[in-house]
Amino acid sequence: MSDFGRGPTSGLTGPPKPPPHAAIQDGPPPGGYPPIDVRRNLPKVGPSGSTLLIGVGLITIYGFWGLSRSAQRRRRLNQEKYQIRLAITPYLQAEEDRHTVKQNRRRLRQEKELMKDVPEYQPGESVYKTRKYTPYVKPLIPGVGPQGLP
Amino acid sequence: MKVIIEGVSKEIVMLIPMLIGVAYMTLGERKVLGGMQRRRGPNKVWIEGVGQPIADGIKLMIKEGVKPMRAEGVMYKAGPVVTWMLSMLGWSVVPIGEGEVIVDIEVGIIVWMSIGSLGVYGVIIGGWGSSSQYSIMGGLRSGAQMVSYELGMGVMMICIIIIGGSGNISRIVEVQEGVWNISIMMPVVVMYMGVILAETSRTPFDLPEAEAELVAGYNVEYGGMGFGMYFLAEYGNIILMSVVSSVIMMGGWNSKYMRGELVVGIKSTIIVYVYIWIRGSWCRYRYDQLMRIGWKGVIVYVGGYVIVMGSIMWSIGGVSI
């Protein structure tokens, strides 16, 4: 593209004169253009990758540490409940035995009263062949266990 | 009979707040998106647009239903109904406060996962039943996406169960009285966010409603309340997913200062806000990128983390609830 013929012309002064200087052509500057920077120019936002990695690692370690602490605390509480229950178990068993004896006497009395008309009936005789006494034992720790199931 | 009365009353107590929440989440989403784009959002109906969700509901209800000629009657009807039902059923195992749960079962988190997996059926039945090329294509794409991310979700839930030592969501919350699970899950928490976004088909994984390739995905043939039921179910799933995330990851109702339900509500609202924020600022992934993230990223990394976490939890001797 040159400047030839582009100046302000008017039809009254005849054909346009050639410019006084030689035609200048657009081209690369001497030595060529500098290399174009094609990198994406993204802003640097936020902490760097290594910071993030270390931060996430620290948070994870803190999480496991806190979890193990709370687990230990819970385990100690469970153990305490277990010990308490263990300590009072003889008393509970004694209560249970006393209750059983009382109920047995009552049952025997009622049976005697009910079956007094029937001859050759032995009140209190077991219908089973077993002669061994098997007491009713409650589970030692109701509601305390690894799963908390009753 | 007592069981039936209990079930019905619990269902009603659950259903009505959920519907109100979903309705006002749509308004909140439009308001927040408007604020992010320097608009005002809906502000004409009543005071600052408070009546907008009700007006939308009435409009959907009285809109003319155009049922396509070739649609298969039962399946066309079953799609939205199944999606809606599963969206409401998912709430039944999720506690929102101490002991405030409809069914408190030992396998709660697995039941919740399986109800979420069934959600694929609603989408595929609806897409197949409406007999249009676009809806079938959209249903298949949506189904493949939900199915792929279901696996990532399953592996995440194995991590959560390892921490909690139980499948009962209330117990998982009890374990978090010291530290929140989010700190233990920190190496995979970004993937967790991606998985819950993809499970509910939200931006940046909202491929099912890619308007450029498919007109509107699986629900192109639905208008009126059919579309409305899909819409309500989708937003209900978002709120449910936020509540579950706040319960199993962010400490649930453990607080010294406030009522537990209020704490869960605040945390869930923050997660819902993050959902909307991501929609306001990110663009959509391509479908192959979605599949690559799901199959080659999430499952592999989280599966590796399961091994690490199992070993560490064994070395500290379990949580012994």
Place this chain on the structure above:
Amino acid sequence: MREYEILMIVGVISMLVGVIVWEIWERVSKEKKDREKESAYECGFNPFMEERSGYEIRYYRVGIMYIIMDVEISYMYPWSIGMGEIGREGVIGGIIFMIILGIGYIYEWKKGGIEWE
């Protein structure tokens, strides 16, 4: 058992609510029948091909991969509950299971089974 009964009742009621809403909508909104309106969606012309004339094999492949992996993951749930009770052998057994699963996964990956090209 009672809890599961309540779960079932909740499911039935949810479905009933959905069906009732749909039916009310069908009664409230009268549809004016029109042939063009009722045709399947297309951008202004008649559809070129039959709907359901086939779909891509890739979806099928994803479905099969999902079934395999999902079954394996559901085997992991019982293992994951008792990390404090199963002891060293239990933990190592679970890890060996996961390693075998990983070998199978690598095989499928190398075969191109999970590519979405």
